[in-house]
Amino acid sequence: MRSLLLLILVAAIIGGIFFAIPYFRAHPLGQSTNPGATPTINTTATALPATGIGTIKAPDGESIGISDGTVAFATGGPGGSAKMQAADKLKAGDTVSAQSLWHSALTSDSGDAESLIYLEDQHVLNAHVTSNTPYVTIVVATMMTGDNASVGNDNLQGAYVAQKEFNNSSQLAGGTLVRLLVANSGNDKLYADTVAQQIVLLAKADPTFVGVMGWPFSSRAEVAINTLAKAHIPMVSQTASDDALTGASPYFFRVAPANKRQAVLGAKYAEQSLHAKTAVAFVDPSDPYSQSLERYFAQQFTADGNKILATEQYTVGQKGHAALPQLLQNAESKKPDIIYFSGYAADIGVLLSNLPTSGQFATLPILGGDALYELNYPSSARAGFKHLHFTAFAYPDEWDVQNLQSQKPKF
Known part of the structure; x- marks a missing residue:
């Protein structure tokens, strides 16, 4: 239930990022205000993936980075093995087998939002190839491994439900679809800057990229905020509530109170x-x-x-x-x-x-x-x-308490 409540926040994030596109196109994503600077990594000596998509091994052994399905982050559950096989198939260009394996993972865990997102992303890409349907790409930046992996799972569930509703009902102008990439910054808050550097590379390589949903924790958002702001990349957080984030960057937004x-x-x-x-x-x-x-x-x-x-x-x-x-x-x-x-x-x-x-x-x-x-x-x-x-930002009965039953979302 809590993960579905995140839909309230996630829908606002996805809609907000999309309708802000005209402004951010005037300030191209990925172009640093310090053009001579190149991304550096301060948590590991491993080189970052050139296009932003991919993972590196952090000092504590975690795989951190950005996945389009070619990496599986949440592999400890019952469908983990199938997801890892799906990632290998997608890397090899076998999308049919990858989709079959994601469906297999879902038979073991119907709440596996990571698999659901990768499946929906394939639908988006297929629609683009076959019908030239436009789409935008949003990175969901969270923690998929470590102490707070359950928070990451909640984030993905809310993001997937919003993605599916937007895509099924053509809520975006011109029938534009939403593609989501999953970014894992792992257990250490400092890894968020490494992932933010990958997002900058992604912004330069992918013209469909429009922004970041995340991070959910203030500690991670504060680590990533400068790297993203220098590259003019909007970050819209669902729950980062530290007051120090207020006014910290013209590219940082949140849909929850401080x-x-x-x-x-x-x-x-x-x-x-x-x-x-x-x-x-x-x-x-x-x-x-x-x-x-x-x-x-x-x-x-x-x-x-x-x-x-x-x-x-x-x-x-x-x-x-x-x-x-x-x-x-x-x-x-x-x-x-x-x-x-x-x-x-x-x-x-x-x-x-x-x-x-x-x-x-x-x-x-x-x-x-x-x-x-x-x-x-x-x-x-x-x-x-x-x-x-x-205290909570949302709760199932909040519409009933305020006599707003007619405005209660269908979910």
Whole structure:
């Protein structure tokens, strides 16, 4: 359900990029404001693919880059083997076998949006070859491997549904179709710049390219933003909400509110619905999203006469998980009314798995931001869902609550 809700955001992104084409054609994509500069790579010594499409091996062993189906990123699921075979067939020019293998992957996992996108892209290319149907190419930049691969899968599901609706109903002028390329920047935020450099090369090589949907995380968007802006490439993010991104580039846009807005609303919810007067905050000060969300929550919460009893600093990602149980005990020792967790679902899952089931903190509320709205929590965390509250950019009943049932999308 959450991935379908992303359609609201993705449809706006695809439509926004398309209708901005006239402006960006006046500022050619891929042409740097520093023409003498050539793309350099600072995460690996491997040369980038000349046309932008292809992958390289990152220092941690992940395959990062851009795929048109000739690379499969999400291969750990039940259809992974078929997708890898499909990629090999497409590289060899055997599109019929590639499509058959993607269909095979979908019989194992009907929600495999990566395969669905590659199949729809073949439909777009075939229509162009046989009927000269125009199309535009958009890169979906996200994380398909690493700690946040589930976020990437959500992004692709929303993007595919939007792509399919646009293409089936000819929503773009002149019957123009939408082709999507999948970009994976992996587990390290710094890899986003490497992928951004590939996007610049793609923009120079492919005249149908119009822009980027992504990145979903502020940390990745902030790493990529300068490389894309120098090449006049628009980036429209679905969920990057760090306030530092506001006005950071004339080529950066987003369809979700900034952190300050959701943090203020979160503080009001803590006070009015959870009746909290004290809180302990969890934050990674080196992560832009975490840092800004916690800062604005604390400002509003304390401005309203409440207290932040302590701030527990943790590290986003797997390397910080071992410390979280002890940080939770430290927080509980302060006897807060709530915990404000400014971070991600992959991290708070550890906290939810270690919450007490009896005693004083058996019902301790944990509040956070939109990054906690994920479906792929570990099974050990599910018992802690009764503690969990978060602000979100979209929700299934939002039209009903506002008496806008007549405007509710069909999906």
